Amino acid sequence: MNQWMNAFLSFLSFENAQIEGSIDDLEPSCVDKLHAVILEVCDLYERKYEEEFRPYLQNIISACWSLLVKRGSAPKYDLIATRGIAFLTTVSKSPDFGLFQDVAILQQICEKIVIPNVELRDEDEELFEDNPLEYIRRDMEGSDAESRRRSAVELVKGLLIKFEEPVTKTFSAYVNSMLTQYASNPSVNWKSKDSAVYIVTALGWKSGTQTSGATETSRLVDIVDFFKSQIAPELISASSNSIPFPVLIADAIRFTTLFRNQIPTELLLQVVNCCQTLLACPIVVIHSYAAICIERLLTVKDQVTEGVTQRYVLRFGQVQLLPILPSVLASLFALIAPGKPENEYVMRCVLRVIVTSQTSIAPQLSLVIGALKSALERACSNPANPRYNHYLFDSIACLVKVLGPMSVEMLSKLEELLFGTFQIILANDIVEFGPYVLQILAQMLSLHLKQHEKPLPNEYTILLPALLTPTLWDRSGYIPGMVQYLDSFIRKNVSVILSSNQLIPILGIFQKLIASKAHDHYGLSLISALVQCVPLDTMKPYLIDILKVLVIRLQTGKTVKYTQKLLCFLSIFVVHYGTEVLASSLDSIQPQLLLLIIQQVWIKDVVSIGNFIDRKCCAIGSASLLTSKIFISEPYSNCFGVLLNVTIALLEGIQSAVGVDGSENEEIDVNSDNAVAYSQLAHALQGKSRDPFPQVDARKHLAQCLSQWSLANPGKLEEIVKNSVEPAAQQALQNYMTLTTS
Numbered sequence: 149m150n151q152w153m154n155a156f157l158s159f160l161s162f163e164n165a166q167i168e169g170s171i172d173d174l175e176p177s178c179v180d181k182l183h184a185v186i187l188e189v190c191d192l193y194e195r196k197y198e199e200e201f202r203p204y205l206q207n208i209i210s211a212c213w214s215l216l217v218k219r220g221s222a223p224k225y226d227l228i229a230t231r232g233i234a235f236l237t238t239v240s241k242s243p244d245f246g247l248f249q250d251v252a253i254l255q256q257i258c259e260k261i262v263i264p265n266v267e268l269r270d271e272d273e274e275l276f277e278d279n280p281l282e283y284i285r286r287d288m289e290g291s292d293a294e295s296r297r298r299s300a301v302e303l304v305k306g307l308l309i310k311f312e313e314p315v316t317k318t319f320s321a322y323v324n325s326m327l328t329q330y331a332s333n334p335s336v337n338w339k340s341k342d343s344a345v346y347i348v349t350a351l352g353w354k355s356g357t358q359t360s361g362a363t364e365t366s367r368l369v370d371i372v373d374f375f376k377s378q379i380a381p382e383l384i385s386a387s388s389n390s391i392p393f394p395v396l397i398a399d400a401i402r403f404t405t406l407f408r409n410q411i412p413t414e415l416l417l418q419v420v421n422c423c424q425t426l427l428a429c430p431i432v433v434i435h436s437y438a439a440i441c442i443e444r445l446l447t448v449k450d451q452v453t454e455g456v457t458q459r460y461v462l463r464f465g466q467v468q469l470l471p472i473l474p475s476v477l478a479s480l481f482a483l484i485a486p487g488k489p490e491n492e493y494v495m496r497c498v499l500r501v502i503v504t505s506q507t508s509i510a511p512q513l514s515l516v517i518g519a520l521k522s523a524l525e526r527a528c529s530n531p532a533n534p535r536y537n538h539y540l541f542d543s544i545a546c547l548v549k550v551l552g553p554m555s556v557e558m559l560s561k562l563e564e565l566l567f568g569t570f571q572i573i574l575a576n577d578i579v580e581f582g583p584y585v586l587q588i589l590a591q592m593l594s595l596h597l598k599q600h601e602k603p604l605p606n607e608y609t610i611l612l613p614a615l616l617t618p619t620l621w622d623r624s625g626y627i628p629g630m631v632q633y634l635d636s637f638i639r640k641n642v643s644v645i646l647s648s649n650q651l652i653p654i655l656g657i658f659q660k661l662i663a664s665k666a667h668d669h670y671g672l673s674l675i676s677a678l679v680q681c682v683p684l685d686t687m688k689p690y691l692i693d694i695l696k697v698l699v700i701r702l703q704t705g706k707t708v709k710y711t712q713k714l715l716c717f718l719s720i721f722v723v724h725y726g727t728e729v730l731a732s733s734l735d736s737i738q739p740q741l742l743l744l745i746i747q748q749v750w751i752k753d754v755v756s757i758g759n760f761i762d763r764k765c766c767a768i769g770s771a772s773l774l775t776s777k778i779f780i781s782e783p784y785s786n787c788f789g790v791l792l793n794v795t796i797a798l799l800e801g802i803q804s805a806v807g808v809d810g811s812e813n814e815e816i817d818v819n820s821d822n823a824v825a826y827s828q829l830a831h832a833l834q835g836k837s838r839d840p841f842p843q844v845d846a847r848k849h850l851a852q853c854l855s856q857w858s859l860a861n862p863g864k865l866e867e868i869v870k871n872s873v874e875p876a877a878q879q880a881l882q883n884y885m886t887l888t889t890s
Contacts, residue, residue, distance in 0.1 A: 149200060156186050157204075157207055157208065157211055159182055160186055160208075160214075160215065161214075162182075163179070164179060167179050169224075171220070174224060175224060176224050176225070176226075176228070177224070180225065180227060183228050183231075184231040185231075187215075187231040187234075187235050190212075190235055191231070191235040191238050194235070195238055195242075198244065205239070205244055205247070206247070208235075209236070209239065209247065213260075215228055215232055216228070216229060216260070216261055217260050221264060221296075226296060229296050230295065230296060233261065233265065236257075236303055236306075237299070237302050237305075237306040238306075240307045240310070241306045241309060245311075248310075248311065249310075249311060251314055251318065254307070254314055254315055255318055257303070257307070258318055258322055259322070261300065262319070263322060263343060265297065266296075266347060267343050268339050268342050268343070268395060273395070276398075280432035280433045281432070284433060284436055284493070287398075287402065288402060288440060289358065301346065301349070304319065304351065305350055308351070312366065312368065313368065315351075316351055316368040319347055320369075322347070323344045323348055323351075326340040326341065326344040327341060327344050327378070330344070335392070338393045338395075341378070341396055341399075342395055342396060342399055345378070345396075345399045345400070345403055346399075348369065348371075348374055349403060349406060349407075351366060351369050352365045352369040352371045352407065353365065353366075354366055356406075356409075361407065361408045361409050361444065361448070362407050362408075362409060371410045372411075375407065375410070379403050379404060380400075380419075382399075383404070383419065383422040383423075383426075384418070384422060386400075386426060386429075391434070394431050394434055397426070397429075397434055398433050398434055398437050401423065401426070401434070401437040401440075401441050402437060404419060405440055405441045405444050405445075408441075408444055408448050409448055413450075416464050416468070417464075417468065420445060420464065421472070423441045424442070424472065424475060424476055426438040427442075427482075428479060428482070432491075435483060436491060436493045437493075439491070439494045439497035440493050440496075442476070442500070443493075443496055443499075443500040443501075445463075445464055446462070446503075446504045447500070448463045448464065449461060449462055449463065450463050466504055466506055469501070469508075470505070470508050473501070473505055473508065473512065477501065477515065477519075480498050480501065481498075481516075484523045485519075486522065490532070490533045490536040491536065492533060492535040492539060495523075495536050495539040495540050495543065498520075499542050499543040502516070502543055502546045502547060502550070503546055503831075505550075506550050507554060509547070509550070509551070510551055513547070513561065513562075514565075516547065517544075517547065517562075517565045520540060520543055520547075521569055524541075524544075527540065527581075528572070528573060528576070528578055528581065531578065531581060534580075538584075538827055541584035541585075541587075541588065542829045542830055542832075544588055545587065545588050545830075545831040545832035548562055548588060548591050548595075548832070549591065549832070552591075552592060556599055556602050559595055559596075562592065563607070566588070567607050570585045571607075579623070582623070582626055582629075583626055583628070583827070584827075586629025587628070587629040587832040588829070589608075589633055590632035590633040590636055591632075591832045593633060593637060594834055596640050597636060597639055597640055604637075604640055604641050608637060608641075609641070609644055611633075612637065612644075612650065615630050615634065616650060616657065618656070618660075621657055621660055621661075624666065624667070627661070627670055628828070631673055631674055632834060634654065634674060634677070635674060635838075638677040638678060638681050638682075639677060639680070642681040642682060646682070646686060651678075651690075654674065654678070655675075657671075658671045659671075661674065662701050665705060665707060668701065668707075668710050668713070669709060669710070672710075672714060672717045673713075675717060676720050676840065679724050680720060680724055684729065687725075691725075691729070691733045692733050692736050692737065695730075695734055696737050698714060698717075699734070699738075699741070702749070708756070711749060711753050712753070712754075712756070712757045712759075712762060714749075715750060715753065715754050716757075716762050716765045716769075718745075718769060719765050719768060719769020719770065720765065720840050721769075722769045722772045722773050722776075723768060723772050723841070726776070727773050727776035727778060728778065730742060740783070743783055743784060743787070746773075750770070750791070750794075751790050751794055754766050754770070754794055754798065755798060755804040756803065756804050757798075757803070758803060761838075761839050763801075764798075764839070764841070764846045766798055767795055767799050767846045767849075767850065768844055768849050770794065770795040770798065771795055771849055771850040771853045771854075772849075772853060773791070774788055774791045774795065774853075775853040775854060775856065775857035780861060788868050788872070789868050789869075789873055792877075792881075793872070793873055793877050796850075796873075796880050797877070799846055799850065799880070800877075847884045847887060848884070848887040851887050852888055
C-alpha cells in the first residue's frame with residue numbers, strides 16, 4: 149500500500165498547464181480525471197480499510213484540501229469538487245472524525261469548502277432558465293448525487309453527526325452574515341440568501357426522506373422561526389406576474405416542501421394559497437415547485453388519539469381542501485392545457501388532489517374528465533413522458549375508484565366519458581397506453597359485479613373477441629389488465645361467453661399462461677373464475693385436460709408461487725365441483741394422483757402460504773376435502789389427522805417456512821419485440837387476491853363440515869382427534885365446534 153499511496157500523493161500534486169487546457173472548457177482534463185479517480189479510490193479505502201489507510205490519511209486530506217481550494221467553481225472542476233467533498237464526508241463519518249474537531253478547521257471547511265460550493269453559479273442560473281426540468285431533478289429530487297451543492301450539503305450533515313453544536317454554531321454565524329448581506333442590498337446580494345437557505349436546510353435536517361419530508365430536526369436550529377422570518381415572507385410577497393428573484397422563491401417553496409411536517413397547522417392554508425397563486429407563474433421551476441409543494445402538503449398526517457386507539461389523519465385533508473378545490477383544479481389544468489409542455493409534477497399534483505378530495509370532486513367531474521381526456525388525446529400523438537402518462541392514467545383510475553361506486557348513474561357517466569378515447573387507443577394500437585386502458589376498463593367492469601340489476605354495457609362485450617386474439621397475449625404488459633378484464637367479465641356475464649363459444653379460446657389462453665413462470669398465477673386466476681361461474685356439466689369435458697396441464701407444470705416447473713396458487717385453485721374446485729369429481733378426474737390421468745398431491749404437495753406446502761385470503765381459501769377447501777366421502781376409507785383416511793392439523797394451522801395463522809423445491813427464476817418468455825412494459829396503476833389495483841368465499845366463516849365452515857361428517861361416521865372423529873391431532877390444535881378445534889351452536 150505504501151508504494152501506491154506515495155504514487156497517489158505525487159499524482160495529486162501534479163500540474164501541467166499545457167495538459168490542463170483552458171478554464172473555460174466544459175469537460176475536465178485528463179489530469180482532472182486522474183485527480184478525481186484517485187480521490188474516489190481513497191474514499192473507498194477510508195470506507196473499507198480504514199486501519200490500513202490511516203497512516204496516509206492526513207497527507208491525503210491535505211492534498212485533497214489543496215485541490216478543492218485551488219480549483220475554482222468552473223464546471224470543468226465539478227468532478228474533482230464532488231469526489232473531494234465526498235471523501236471528506238466519508239472521513240467525517242468514520243472513526244477518524246477527530247481530524248475535524250478543531251473549531252478553526254470547521255471554520256475553514258465552512259469558508260473554503262462549503263460556502264463556495266453551495267453558492268449559485270452562473271451555470272446553475274442558466275440551467276434554471278434553459279433546462280428547468282433538469283434543474284428540478286437535481287435540486288428537488290436529488291437525482292444528481294454528484295452535484296457540488298448536494299456534496300457540500302452532505303458534508304455538513306456528516307460533520308453534524310459528531311460535532312453538532314460547534315458545527316451549528318460556526319455555520320449559523322455565516323448564515324446570519326449572509327442574511328445581513330442580503331438585507332442590506334437584496335438586488336445585489338440575493339445569492340447570499342440562496343446559500344443561507346441551503347445551509348440552514350442542511351443544519352436543520354436530522355432524518356427523513358424525500359417522500360416523507362423531514363421527520364426529525366436539530367434541536368439547535370429553530371426551523372419554524374426561520375420559516376416564519378425568512379421563508380413565509382418570500383411566499384406571501386411573491387406575485388405570479390412580478391418575481392424579482394425567482395431562485396429565492398424556488399428556494400422558499402423547496403424549504404417548505406422539505407420541512408412540511410414542521411409547518412404549524414394554522415399556516416398551512418396560507419401556504420397552500422400562496423402555492424396556488426404561484427401555479428400561474430410562467431417560470432417552469434416555480435410553478436412545478438408549487439405543484440410539488442401542494443402535492444406533498446396533502447400527504448402530511450398527524451397522529452390522533454381516540455380513547456385507547458391511535459390513528460393518523462391528514463393535516464390538510466378533504467375538509468380543508470374543499471373550499472379551494474375549484475380554484476386549485478383550474479390552476480392545475482391551466483398548466484396541462486393545449487400548448488403547454490407535459491409536466492409530470494403538475495400531473496402528480498392533480499392525482500393527489502383527486503385522492504384527497506374523494507367524493508367531494510363529484511361536482512367537478514365534467515371539468516376534471518374533460519381536462520384529463522384532452523391531455524390524454526394529445527399524449528396519444530407522442531407518448532414521450534412515461535411518468536407524466538402514468539400519473540395521467542392513475543388520475544383517471546382514481547376518479548373511477550372514488551366516484552364509480554357512488555351510483556349506477558355515476559358509473560355510466562364515467563363510462564360514457566371514457567369509452568370513446570379508450571376505444572381509439574386500442575384501435576390505433578398505442579402500445580404504451582394499452583396496459584393502462586385495459587386496467588381501467590377492468591376496474592370499471594369490476595364495479596358492475598355489485599350492480600346485479602344493471603345489465604353490462606354492450607361496449608364490454610364488443611371488446612371481448614379482440615382480447616381473445618392469441619397474438620395479443622404475447623404482449624406481457626397487456627396480460628394483467630386482460631386477465632382482470634376477463635375475470636370480471638366471466639363473473640358478471642358468463643352466459644355471453646358460453647353462448648358465443650368463447651370458452652375454448654379462454655382455455656387456450658389459460659394453457660399459454662400456465663406455461664410461463666412469469667404469468668402462471670394469471671392463468672390460475674382465470675381458470676378459478678371459470679370454475680366458480682361455469683356449471684359442472686359444461687366444464688366436465690375439459691376438466692381432465694385442464695388438470696393435466698396443471699399437473700405437468702407442477703412436475704416440470706414447480707415454484708413456490710405456482711404451488712401456492714395451485715392449492716388455492718384446487719380448494720375452489722373442491723368446494724364448487726366436489727372432491728369426488730376432482731379425484732376421478734385426476735385418477736384418469738394417473739391412479740391415486742389426488743392422494744399423491746395431498747401427501748406430497750397439499751400437506752407439505754399449504755401452511756407456507758402467507759396471504760390471508762389464500763389461507764382462508766385453502767382452509768375452506770381443506771375442510772371440504774377431508775370431510776368428503778373418499779376420506780372414510782383407506783388410503784385417504786390415513787391422511788385425515790395430518791390434513792386436519794394443517795387446516796387448523798391455516799386458521800390459527802401458523803405459517804411454516806417455504807418448503808417448495810424448484811427454480812424461482814421467472815423466465816422472460818416473450819419476444820422482445822412484443823414486450824410492452826407493464827406498470828400497475830395504484831388506484832386501479834383490485835387487490836392481490838379476490839376472496840372466492842366472502843360470505844363464509846372458515847372456522848365455522850370447518851366445524852359444520854366435521855359435525856356433518858361425524859354424524860355420518862359415528863365415533864370416528866373423536867378417535868382421530870384424540871390420536872392424530874396435536875393438543876393445541878385440539879383446543880382450537882373445540883373452540884370452533886362451539887360456533888355451530890351460536
